[in-house]
Amino acid sequence: MLRRTSLAVTALVAAAALTLTACSPGSSPAPTATGAPDPDASISVRLVLEPGNLDIRQTSGAALDQILIDNVYQGLVARTADQEIVPSLASDWTVSEDGLTYTFTVQEGVTFHDGQELTPQDVVWSLTQHRDTAEWVDADTLANVSGVAADGQTVTVTLAAPDSQFLWNLSGRAGIVLKEGDAVDYKTAANGTGPFVLENWTQGDSITLARYDGYWGEPAAAAEVAFEYIPDNQAAMNAALAGELDVVTGFDPNLRSQIEANGDFVLVVGESTDKGTLAFNQTSGPLEDKRVRQAIRQAIDHDAIVEAIGGGQTQYGPIPSLDPGYEDLSALAPYDPEAAMALLEEAGAEDLELTLTIPSFYSTTIPQLLVSDLNKVGITLKVDSVDFPTWLQDVYTNKDYDLSFVLHTEARDFENWANPDYYFTYANPEVTELYAQSRAATSDEEADRLLAEAARIVSEDAGADWLYNGASVVAVSTLVQGMPSANVNERLNVSGLSKSDG
Amino acid sequence: MIRYTLTRLALLVLGLVVASVIIFLTLRVLPGDVAQLIAGTNSTPEQVAGIRDQLGLDRPLPAQYAEWIGGVVRGDLGRSLLTGTPVSDELWQKAQVTVPLGVLALVIALLLSAPLGVYSALRRGRAGGTAVGVAAQAFAAVPVVWAGMMLVVVFAVWLAWLPAQGFPRAGWSDPVAAVRSLILPALTIGVVEGAMLLRFIRSATLQAIGQDYVRTAAATGLTRTQALLRHGLPNVGLSVVSVLGLQIAGIVVGAVVIEQLFSLPGIGRMLVADVSARDLPKVQGELLALTAFVLIIGFVVDLVHRAIDPRQREAT
Numbered sequence: 001m002l003r004r005t006s007l008a009v010t011a012l013v014a015a016a017a018l019t020l021t022a023c024s025p026g027s028s029p030a031p032t033a034t035g036a037p038d039p040d041a042s043i044s045v046r047l048v049l050e051p052g053n054l055d056i057r058q059t060s061g062a063a064l065d066q067i068l069i070d071n072v073y074q075g076l077v078a079r080t081a082d083q084e085i086v087p088s089l090a091s092d093w094t095v096s097e098d099g100l101t102y103t104f105t106v107q108e109g110v111t112f113h114d115g116q117e118l119t120p121q122d123v124v125w126s127l128t129q130h131r132d133t134a135e136w137v138d139a140d141t142l143a144n145v146s147g148v149a150a151d152g153q154t155v156t157v158t159l160a161a162p163d164s165q166f167l168w169n170l171s172g173r174a175g176i177v178l179k180e181g182d183a184v185d186y187k188t189a190a191n192g193t194g195p196f197v198l199e200n201w202t203q204g205d206s207i208t209l210a211r212y213d214g215y216w217g218e219p220a221a222a223a224e225v226a227f228e229y230i231p232d233n234q235a236a237m238n239a240a241l242a243g244e245l246d247v248v249t250g251f252d253p254n255l256r257s258q259i260e261a262n263g264d265f266v267l268v269v270g271e272s273t274d275k276g277t278l279a280f281n282q283t284s285g286p287l288e289d290k291r292v293r294q295a296i297r298q299a300i301d302h303d304a305i306v307e308a309i310g311g312g313q314t315q316y317g318p319i320p321s322l323d324p325g326y327e328d329l330s331a332l333a334p335y336d337p338e339a340a341m342a343l344l345e346e347a348g349a350e351d352l353e354l355t356l357t358i359p360s361f362y363s364t365t366i367p368q369l370l371v372s373d374l375n376k377v378g379i380t381l382k383v384d385s386v387d388f389p390t391w392l393q394d395v396y397t398n399k400d401y402d403l404s405f406v407l408h409t410e411a412r413d414f415e416n417w418a419n420p421d422y423y424f425t426y427a428n429p430e431v432t433e434l435y436a437q438s439r440a441a442t443s444d445e446e447a448d449r450l451l452a453e454a455a456r457i458v459s460e461d462a463g464a465d466w467l468y469n470g471a472s473v474v475a476v477s478t479l480v481q482g483m484p485s486a487n488v489n490e491r492l493n494v495s496g497l498s499k500s501d502g
Numbered sequence: 503m504i505r506y507t508l509t510r511l512a513l514l515v516l517g518l519v520v521a522s523v524i525i526f527l528t529l530r531v532l533p534g535d536v537a538q539l540i541a542g543t544n545s546t547p548e549q550v551a552g553i554r555d556q557l558g559l560d561r562p563l564p565a566q567y568a569e570w571i572g573g574v575v576r577g578d579l580g581r582s583l584l585t586g587t588p589v590s591d592e593l594w595q596k597a598q599v600t601v602p603l604g605v606l607a608l609v610i611a612l613l614l615s616a617p618l619g620v621y622s623a624l625r626r627g628r629a630g631g632t633a634v635g636v637a638a639q640a641f642a643a644v645p646v647v648w649a650g651m652m653l654v655v656v657f658a659v660w661l662a663w664l665p666a667q668g669f670p671r672a673g674w675s676d677p678v679a680a681v682r683s684l685i686l687p688a689l690t691i692g693v694v695e696g697a698m699l700l701r702f703i704r705s706a707t708l709q710a711i712g713q714d715y716v717r718t719a720a721a722t723g724l725t726r727t728q729a730l731l732r733h734g735l736p737n738v739g740l741s742v743v744s745v746l747g748l749q750i751a752g753i754v755v756g757a758v759v760i761e762q763l764f765s766l767p768g769i770g771r772m773l774v775a776d777v778s779a780r781d782l783p784k785v786q787g788e789l790l791a792l793t794a795f796v797l798i799i800g801f802v803v804d805l806v807h808r809a810i811d812p813r814q815r816e817a818t
């Protein structure tokens with residue numbers, strides 16, 4: 001589906017070029033976007049959020065996954081933009097019937113960017129080290145690994161119990177393969193096996209990747225990809241219009257007409273796993289009452305929110321449509337202010353005053369809509385906009401809040417609903433148990449079914465509200481091909497990105 | 503003069519010590535910490551505690567202050583908690599954007615304000631003088647962000663003469679590209695600061711016109727303009743020097759906004775990023791360096807002022 005969108009775009013551009021040519025018979029064909037990809041091209045891509053440092057082992061955050069995984073670092077398996085698990089450093093793998101033994105065949109002839117060879121022992125060391133170093137991101141996702149061993153080009157991973165998420169986790173941070181005993185300063189440098197070498201990082205400005213000539217697989221299409229960090233949407237669009245950017249990720253759909261009028265860019269809209277989550281602190285106070293939470297959900301006009309932000313779709317449960325276990329739960333919280341008021345009355349919670357704590361880098365659109373929607377059912381909402389470290393301390397760590405809004409971008413993060421200690425403060429033993437069963441399932445169908453069941457319960461409990469499922473909106477120059485369209489805020493594989501010379 | 507210089511120098515050092523304590527303590531009041539930011543939102547309290555321990559954030563405040571200030575005295579501003587790079591290296595890097603930006607902005611401000619300020623004072627009450635005065639009033643009130651946006655739309659997007667944002671990755675090894683990328687941001691600051699300076703120069707000039715010595719000079723046969731240019735302007739220049747110190751501080755503050763707007767990798771943008779990442783040792787070093795810069799400018803302005811104004815020398 002998503003593939004088809006970008007194909008359709010290319011086809012349209014080609015068609016337009018043909019029409020133009022046809023209009024001017026006799027003249028030689030004008031140079032157009034159909035020109036051949038230039039192997040020496042340098043492509044500049046606007047990103048929003050810059051990582052604090054480059055240490056993929058220890059520093060969390062999607063900003064690092066987005067640019068380093070797939071491009072610089074690789075694991076045994078990878079995932080496509082459409083969230084499918086595919087071979088990477090392992091050419092193939094098998095899983096035993098009982099789901100406890102994974103056998104991988106490691107590719108031969110793979111080298112790190114500094115020229116060292118990748119050995120199966122590096123794989124064993126990386127996975128073991130990651131499991132055993134608590135400070136490394138996602139170390140806990142490998143807790144279940146009881147043994148890793150290499151024999152020739154084969155690496156065998158044994159689990160203590162079946163884990164339906166295991167391959168998925170291997171395709172992320174936990175599965176990255178590093179060189180054993182490498183002396184790289186990971187905070188400012190990198191040494192991976194991917195199609196790109198980290199060429200330059202100008203802190204507060206840009207990160208540049210250059211094609212790695214010794215790459216074991218299909219070489220990168222462009223010689224260089226520069227990620228420019230420009231937080232402001234209008235500034236990013238101006239830079240694009242002035243010809244300084246080839247791709248603008250996180251494009252504000254409300255600026256659509258301005259960029260399209262120029263004719264050098266097309267807007268590509270893909271799905272994402274971004275979940276605009278309105279968390280309810282439900283351990284005490286008025287939100288402990290499920291009727292109050294349900295009333296808030298029904299007081300919010302979700303369609304209006306989607307319209308106001310200019311993209312995405314509604315979402316009525318914890319799982320977005322790109323993730324396994326998704327089902328349409330819209331019937332559980334239809335927009336109905338009357339019903340909301342009745343619920344509030346029943347709960348004896350009229351004239352409620354609540355505070356919404358929101359990190360200051362989000363636009364004011366969402367809080368404004370919430371204030372107005374909740375006001376209509378008699379809830380006074382005070383908005384407290386704080387910087388992110390303050391949010392982390394007050395809301396995330398101390399759970400000192402009423403309502404909080406954060407865009408959760410991670411794919412397959414249902415686990416947080418099964419964890420009563422998470423800042424969502426949602427605790428339902430049945431959900432925790434269903435999630436554990438889903439993890440332990442040995443077939444995908446079974447795992448997905450159990451997840452869907454758990455997600456439905458979370459939504460029925462009004463464990464939170466989901467204001468929208470974000471879209472991945474990217475403005476792409478008509479000279480650029482191969483830009484992934486789905487979930488680019490979380491992972492952005494640029495190895496297929498190419499640019500023609502006009 | 504020597505005694506005056508020494509007293510002024512002692513005050514400068516005292517000012518820096520006080521500033522260092524204030525900077526250190528106010529940053530500690532900020533909620534949230536870098537360990538939690540590194541660990542992220544899928545971390546356990548144990549992971550955060552482990553990172554905090556690694557970074558040495560658990561040590562008592564007096565020990566942290568003593569270590570920092572001890573380093574500063576030895577010329578070491580400390581290291582970033584996030585990247586481990588020395589703060590002084592980063593400052594040097596970013597100063598290569600911010601200092602030329604500030605100098606260029608100051609030059610533009612002076613080139614605009616000095617001739618126009620004197621002109622509008624001489625033409626006071628006439629159409630030309632009034633027009634310049636009104637324009638200055640308007641430009642001084644324009645928000646810097648809006649002015650920047652307008653300049654980008656006209657000169658980068660429509661005319662495509664200058665880049666809309668960013669600084670060349672090659673830095674000053676490509677001087678033409680580097681200067682080109684600084685023109686629009688410097689114009690933005692320069693026009694707004696220049697408008698403020700213009701109003702100051704205008705009133706200083708008007709004051710000089712009314713002085714006895716200008717009138718006396720005019721009585722000897724010079725025209726009013728000649729008298730002002732020969733005898734009045736050196737005095738206007740003197741008062742401009744003392745205002746320039748303040749202007750430079752204003753430009754440093756303006757750089758924080760302008761560097762965000764134009765995506766320039768300078769000190770202002772670095773400071774904002776480091777505060778929101780709670781990289782406190784780095785913020786401390788940056789703020790102390792900036793404070794020192796502004797205090798030293800003030801110190802130099804005082805000395806220059808005293809050296810060129812005979813009246814002040816006689817007074818003490």
